[in-house]
Amino acid sequence: MSEYKSPIWHPYTQHAIAPEAIHIDRAAGAYLFARGKDNSDNPEDAPENERCIIDGVSSWWVISHGHCHPDIVRAVQNQAAACDQVIFAGFTHEPAEELAEKLINITDDHLSNIFFSDSGSTAVEVALKMAIGFWEHTGAPRRKIIAFEGGYHGDTFGTMSVGGRSIYHKLYQPYMFDVEYIPFPEEGKESSCFDALEKILKDNQDDIAAFIFEPLLQGAGGMRIYSPDVLKTISDMCRAQGILLIADEVMTGFGRTGTMFACEQASLIPDLLCLSKGLTGGFLSLGATLCSGAIYKAFYHKDKSKMFFHSSSFMGNPISCAAANASLDIWEREPVLERTEQIAKSHADAACQLSKRSDINNIRQKGTMLAMDIIVDDAGYLSNIQSELYSSLLSQDVLLRPLGNSLYILPPYCSTGDDLDKIYCAINKTLNDVLHRV
Numbered sequence: 001m002s003e004y005k006s007p008i009w010h011p012y013t014q015h016a017i018a019p020e021a022i023h024i025d026r027a028a029g030a031y032l033f034a035r036g037k038d039n040s041d042n043p044e045d046a047p048e049n050e051r052c053i054i055d056g057v058s059s060w061w062v063i064s065h066g067h068c069h070p071d072i073v074r075a076v077q078n079q080a081a082a083c084d085q086v087i088f089a090g091f092t093h094e095p096a097e098e099l100a101e102k103l104i105n106i107t108d109d110h111l112s113n114i115f116f117s118d119s120g121s122t123a124v125e126v127a128l129k130m131a132i133g134f135w136e137h138t139g140a141p142r143r144k145i146i147a148f149e150g151g152y153h154g155d156t157f158g159t160m161s162v163g164g165r166s167i168y169h170k171l172y173q174p175y176m177f178d179v180e181y182i183p184f185p186e187e188g189k190e191s192s193c194f195d196a197l198e199k200i201l202k203d204n205q206d207d208i209a210a211f212i213f214e215p216l217l218q219g220a221g222g223m224r225i226y227s228p229d230v231l232k233t234i235s236d237m238c239r240a241q242g243i244l245l246i247a248d249e250v251m252t253g254f255g256r257t258g259t260m261f262a263c264e265q266a267s268l269i270p271d272l273l274c275l276s277k278g279l280t281g282g283f284l285s286l287g288a289t290l291c292s293g294a295i296y297k298a299f300y301h302k303d304k305s306k307m308f309f310h311s312s313s314f315m316g317n318p319i320s321c322a323a324a325n326a327s328l329d330i331w332e333r334e335p336v337l338e339r340t341e342q343i344a345k346s347h348a349d350a351a352c353q354l355s356k357r358s359d360i361n362n363i364r365q366k367g368t369m370l371a372m373d374i375i376v377d378d379a380g381y382l383s384n385i386q387s388e389l390y391s392s393l394l395s396q397d398v399l400l401r402p403l404g405n406s407l408y409i410l411p412p413y414c415s416t417g418d419d420l421d422k423i424y425c426a427i428n429k430t431l432n433d434v435l436h437r438v
């Protein structure tokens with residue numbers, strides 16, 4: 001009999017060559033616990049065989065405080081026993097009302113209304129639909145969207161369209177809508193971005209509905225950073241033509257860049273703010289799109305045809321909202337920003353050490369994110385070095401998932417200095433092993 005092979009199709013995985021998925025039984029803090037090789041199906045049987053893997057990417061950028069924070073576990077248990085799910089048209093519930101108030105209080109006064117959905121992609125889709133609807137309903141339709149080259153906003157067709165045209169979505173390119181791209185404002189090359197934007201603004205007077213961006217840090221596009229001043233300049237140029245600003249803080253939100261939201265560092269107030277990933281502390285999926293009162297008002301009408309035609313079945317799920325409320329309470333009660341500062345300090349020291357290596361370059365850091373590029377001949381997402389780095393790190397029980405030849409760390413905030421040292425050491429060993437094999 002052939003060996004059992006799971007029917008599950010995993011994301012961003014080439015199953016013809018990928019190793020079997022690692023089976024995780026439990027998670028706590030910065031660690032994932034996997035079944036040991038000789039374990040039976042019941043993990044309780046042989047806990048000493050458990051393999052303990054440090055989660056250096058916060059399980060794809062979602063976990064904020066750490067896995068299974070007891071306060072969030074409790075809030076979810078209590079809510080699950082009280083009310084599981086309720087239709088969100090014509091009905092509401094306390095967890096959603098409480099969360100809405102909390103989010104509106106911790107963001108700028110300009111953002112006065114909130115629409116819940118169920119993921120980062122849907123939060124962005126909603127923002128795009130609101131922006132287009134705003135102009136339509138105010139009687140001056142605008143059709144175009146400006147976006148950065150190399151951006152990532154999700155994997156649905158709308159969000160793929162406003163993302164950079166990369167290998168990720170190449171196959172579907174003919175099905176996407178057109179977007180006006182501006183070059184990523186890399187340090188030292190900002191003027192080409194400003195010039196391109198100026199030209200677009202001149203050529204498309206009164207036809208640009210919105211500018212969408214990942215503030216300060218492009219995630220899936222390769223962990224690329226740019227300065228708050230540059231973001232401020234670009235957004236001021238857009239604002240001068242009334243263009244709506246859509247901040248996609250799905251990844252940067254909730255402390256990743258060292259402040260609650262990345263926009264704060266640029267003193268930038270968006271018209272639409274997209275949140276997900278860290279919204280529930282990474283515990284459950286939930287999306288939120290906050291918008292200005294002006295946008296809400298554009299749809300507010302006795303005419304039914306002007307309502308916002310969008311829903312997600314599980315939008316504002318009570319259990320997800322309870323997780324988000326518990327996570328935000330942790331932000332209030334525990335020194336979360338101080339933890340992110342500690343991580344940033346450790347990263348800065350590690351960057352200093354790593355910069356002595358001749359096999360990496362472009363070491364960069366923003367808040368809790370530290371990234372570097374491995375010098376290879378086939379740079380890019382499909383670089384052959386990716387799987388070698390990944391396997392070598394995993395063999396040391398460190399989970400990092402390089403984006404091609406870019407290696408990065410984005411740890412949960414509970415990670416201690418020792419946890420981080422373990423990751424830095426594993427990186428050094430991996431670079432020695434993988435790059436200097438003879």
Ligand SMILES: *Cc1c(COP(=O)(O)O)cnc(C)c1O
Nearest residue numbers: 119120121152153154219250251
């Ligand atoms: C992950 C991500 C998304 C998509 O979120 P999903 O929950 O995976 O749909 C959108 N924007 C950014 C910036 C992201 O990092």
